[in-house]
Amino acid sequence: MAQYVRMSTEHQKYSTENQAAAIAEYARLHGMRIVRTYEDSGKSGLNLKGRNGLQALLHDVEQPSPGFSAVLVYDISRWGRFPDPDEAAAYVHSCKSRGIQVIYCAEPFNNDGSLPSTVFIGIKRSMAAEYSRELSVKVFNGACTIVRHGYRQGGAPGFGLRRQLIDEQHKVKGLLSRGEKKSIQTDRVILVPGPPDEVELVNRIYRLFLDDNMPERVIASVLNREGLTNDAGKLWTRGTIHQILTNEKYIGNNVYNRSSFKLKIQHVRNPPEQWVRRDGAFEAIVPAVVFMQAQAVIAARSHHLDDAQMLEMLRQTLERHGALSGIVIDEDDEAPSSSAYRTRFGSLLRAYSLIGYAPRRDYAYLEINKLLRRRHPELIDEMAASIASSGGWAARNDETDLLTINDEFTASLVIARCKPTATGSYRWLIRFDAGLHPDVTVVARMDPSNSHAYDYYVLPGIDFSAETSPVLENNGFTLDAYRVDSLENFCQLAGRTTLQEVA
Numbered sequence: 180m181a182q183y184v185r186m187s188t189e190h191q192k193y194s195t196e197n198q199a200a201a202i203a204e205y206a207r208l209h210g211m212r213i214v215r216t217y218e219d220s221g222k223s224g225l226n227l228k229g230r231n232g233l234q235a236l237l238h239d240v241e242q243p244s245p246g247f248s249a250v251l252v253y254d255i256s257r258w259g260r261f262p263d264p265d266e267a268a269a270y271v272h273s274c275k276s277r278g279i280q281v282i283y284c285a286e287p288f289n290n291d292g293s294l295p296s297t298v299f300i301g302i303k304r305s306m307a308a309e310y311s312r313e314l315s316v317k318v319f320n321g322a323c324t325i326v327r328h329g330y331r332q333g334g335a336p337g338f339g340l341r342r343q344l345i346d347e348q349h350k351v352k353g354l355l356s357r358g359e360k361k362s363i364q365t366d367r368v369i370l371v372p373g374p375p376d377e378v379e380l381v382n383r384i385y386r387l388f389l390d391d392n393m394p395e396r397v398i399a400s401v402l403n404r405e406g407l408t409n410d411a412g413k414l415w416t417r418g419t420i421h422q423i424l425t426n427e428k429y430i431g432n433n434v435y436n437r438s439s440f441k442l443k444i445q446h447v448r449n450p451p452e453q454w455v456r457r458d459g460a461f462e463a464i465v466p467a468v469v470f471m472q473a474q475a476v477i478a479a480r481s482h483h484l485d486d487a488q489m490l491e492m493l494r495q496t497l498e499r500h501g502a503l504s505g506i507v508i509d510e511d512d513e514a515p516s517s518s519a520y521r522t523r524f525g526s527l528l529r530a531y532s533l534i535g536y537a538p539r540r541d542y543a544y545l546e547i548n549k550l551l552r553r554r555h556p557e558l559i560d561e562m563a564a565s566i567a568s569s570g571g572w573a574a575r576n577d578e579t580d581l582l583t584i585n586d587e588f589t590a591s592l593v594i595a596r597c598k599p600t601a602t603g604s605y606r607w608l609i610r611f612d613a614g615l616h617p618d619v620t621v622v623a624r625m626d627p628s629n630s631h632a633y634d635y636y637v638l639p640g641i642d643f644s645a646e647t648s649p650v651l652e653n654n655g656f657t658l659d660a661y662r663v664d665s666l667e668n669f670c671q672l673a674g675r676t677t678l679q680e681v682a
Contacts, residue, residue, distance in 0.1 A: 180206060181215040181247040183236055185257045187223050195220055198253040205284035206251060214247055215239075224260040224307075233259075233270070240274050250274060254285040255303040262312065264304035265606055265650070298655070305648065319436075326435040329460035331368040337428060338410040338419075339381035339464055343371045357410075370428060370461040378464045380407065384423055385469050389476065395420040418509045421516065425477065430470045433460035480515060489515060489523060494534050503527075503536055547629045551594045556580060558623065559592055562666065569674030581615055584673050591617035595624045595650075597633065605633075609648045616640065621666065622649060636661050637669050 184198040195218055206213055219232040227234060239245045252258050258281070261267045271281045282289075286303070288296045322332045335357070336342045342355040347365045354371075355361070361368060372378050380402075387393045387401065399415035409419050427434050435455040484492070493503070496514045500507050505517040505527060517527060524530040531538065559580050563573040566584060573590075574583045582590045595607040607624045622636040636649045638661050649658050663669070 180211045180213050180249050180251055181217060181236065181239075181245075182206075182213050182251045183217045183219075183233060183257070184253065185219040185222060185224060185230070185232070185259075187221065198257060201253055202251045202284050205282075211249075211251070213251070224256065224258075225262060226259075226266075227270075237270060237273055240277055240279055245277075245279065247279070249280040249282055251282050251284055254283050255300065256307045256310070258283075260307040260310060261304075262308050263608070264301065264308050267304050267307075294655075298657075322435065323455045325367070326433055326455050327457055329369070329433060329457045331370055331433065331461075332435050335410065336370055336373075337426065338423060339373045339377040340370045340428065341373045342368050344368055370433075372462055372464045377410075381423060381429060381464060382469075384420060385465060385473060388424060389469065389472055395424070416510060418506060421509055424473050425518075427456075427470075428461065429463065429465040430467045431459050431461040431463035433457040477516065478519075480519075484515065486523065489520065490530065490534050493520065493530060497534065497536055503531060503538070547596055551596060551625070551629065555592065555594055558594065562590075562592065562621070562670065565666065565670040566673045569671045571670075571673040573673070579615055581617060588618040589615075590619040590621060591615050593620060593622045595622055597625045597627050597629055599627055605652050607650050609650060611648075621669070624649070635663050635666055635669075637663060637666075 182199065182202045184195040184202070186195050186198070199216070203213065205211075217232040217236040219230045222230050222232075224230075236250065255267070258271070259267050274281050286299075288299045326332050331342060344352040344355055344361055345367050346352055346363075347367070352366065355368065384398055384402075387398045388395070393401070395417040398420050399417055402415045407415070409415055423429065433456060436449055436453055492514045493508070496508060496511045497503050499511065499513075508514055508517040508520065508527075520527055520530045524533065528538075559575055559582065563575055563582060566573045571585050573585075575581070576583070580592065582592075584590055593609060593611060595609045598606045598608055600606055605627065609622060611620065618640050620636075620638045620640065622638065623632045624634050624636070625631070626633040636658070649662070653659065
């Protein structure tokens with residue numbers, strides 16, 4: 180037998196030593212011998228990236244003679260807290276398809292393929308994913324509170340700045356070195372000016388840009404010829420110079436959530452209205468008026484270009500580099516910045532599509548999600564109209580889209596995007612709004628083209644929980660009993676029939 184243990188930083192009870200001890204006891208009671216250990220210490224369970232232990236396990240499983248017939252894991256959450264429970268199932272299936280069983284030692288059921296174990300495992304995987312989502316929300320809200328109070332939240336300080344550690348009484352405890360982290364939870368971090376020579380160089384960069392009209396690439400070349408390096412000890416580039424010229428931390432502003440990587444699924448550049456900020460949180464090392472002058476120059480470089488000119492310059496950048504990304508665009512002196520393209524066209528993907536460029540990674544689902552979000556209120560109105568035509572009435576809440584039907588019960592509509600798998604089957608991505616607490620949840624599962632409804636699930640709140648979602652083509656009787664091909668009967672049941680009064 181092999182064992183797999185994983186520990187993030189969430190709780191000591193999940194230490195790899197405690198897991199190994201529990202697994203060893205399980206193996207002893209069942210007459211098993213552990214011959215190999217795969218371990219991921221301090222690793223998140225959100226995805227496979229960085230989990231060398233699990234990657235090695237999955238690699239060995241594919242070999243003709245892996246040397247073990249089963250894998251012992253403490254519980255389902257140690258296998259992973261994947262936001263998509265199907266990902267956890269895929270890795271288990273990879274083992275089972277090669278005759279290697281995955282056994283969860285601390286779970287009160289056997290992973291034997293029976294109906295009870297299949298249901299329980301599905302629920303536990305969904306619970307593990309929901310735990311990650313809830314923890315992500317709590318961590319994000321906590322980080323926002325810290326930023327609003329004027330404290331630094333993560334990230335390198337940047338050239339010319341340093342991270343200073345203070346206690347809860349704001350007493351200075353010292354500077355944090357590169358890569359060093361605070362060890363006491365109540366301590367906080369602020370930004371302070373770095374060494375005088377670095378502060379002077381930052382201001383020199385602004386003078387070269389504004390007074391000598393040097394673009395970022397030229398400034399980088401000047402500094403590199405002088406043998407000066409950035410805060411990482413590397414040569415200067417157009418991008419690193421541009422970052423100094425555009426980041427508000429140099430005028431003392433604390434800005435957070437400009438981009439996000441929630442649940443480690445996708446990096447997203449957020450619009451300014453979603454940024455969390457505290458102006459004047461730190462001591463400025465660049466005068467605010469100088470900073471604003473630099474922003475005006477940067478904005479003016481692309482402001483005078485029309486859409487066709489900007490797109491042509493983007494095509495030329497593609498020809499020069501063979502591919503496009505935010506970094507590639509920002510490093511190209513001949514093109515406006517990536518932020519200019521986002522501002523003008525709404526997103527980089529939109530600009531890419533206008534010149535016929537398709538990134539290697541398929542981002543089509545972003546456009547599909549956007550279309551489905553626009554479609555959602557339309558479907559709500561169609562449901563309300565259909566109920567009205569059946570003799571009932573429905574009032575829609577403009578903020579939540581919750582329908583109140585006949586002043587008797589509430590209904591929520593969820594649109595589920597279809598995600599075809601490599602094997603030709605379908606999966607649906609379903610996100611419930613737990614805060615609405617509707618009496619009935621209507622799930623419209625889209626077809627593979629995500630243009631029309633494939634089917635519907637009418638799920639009563641009294642007999643349904645979000646942990647058991649209809650994400651598969653066939654979900655078993657307990658869920659498929661609520662499946663319908665159309666909402667015609669639902670709308671008719673919500674209708675009213677006028678009765679004549681008896682004389």
